Amino acid sequence: MTDRATQEHAEESNMIKDPDNWVTGDEPMTGAQRSYLHPLAEEAHVEVEDDLTKAEASKKIDELKDETGRGR
Template identity: 45%
Template sequence: MTSQLDNPSSWATGNDAPTEKQKAFLTTLAADKDAPLDPSSMNKSEASSKINELKNAESKSPGAAAAGAPIQNPDTWTTGEEQATGKQTGYIAAMAREAGEKVETGGMGKTEASKTIGALKEKTGM
């Protein structure tokens, strides 16, 4: 079943300018994938679709991060101390179950969650 979140063109705010986070992430992805683009010429819907496209594209940069690895070092994230997202904590819970571990995510920040996900990915191969 496809939700509205999976279809950016149906978003009520899809025609608005992309967020600063979208523009920054697109710039980083585009550089990693050697795909020049101008995020400021896109709307939110287009930016979201392009992010998904670039995330799934093969990296063109030498020494680029492995598939699934963070594009940027989590220690440098400006939002790293903010509360971990629901997706992060859900992913941690699923992988912790697979690894037979108990991981407490209450009060975990985004940076710590990203690092925990990386460690669990190595353990579980997920």
């Protein structure tokens, strides 16, 4: 569980990394990413490829969350 102070300063820390800099970013997206990405894509009325990398899926999830207004 993350405490409030940690959450408030997360943007300033190294906890949040750019997906382009992930060591495992080139690996296939995870099952959790897939199960979250596809409903978001449906809601946004866009198609998403099933062969995205972890980094690509993460960026697409963020993009679709912004587009749909979810989670932000």
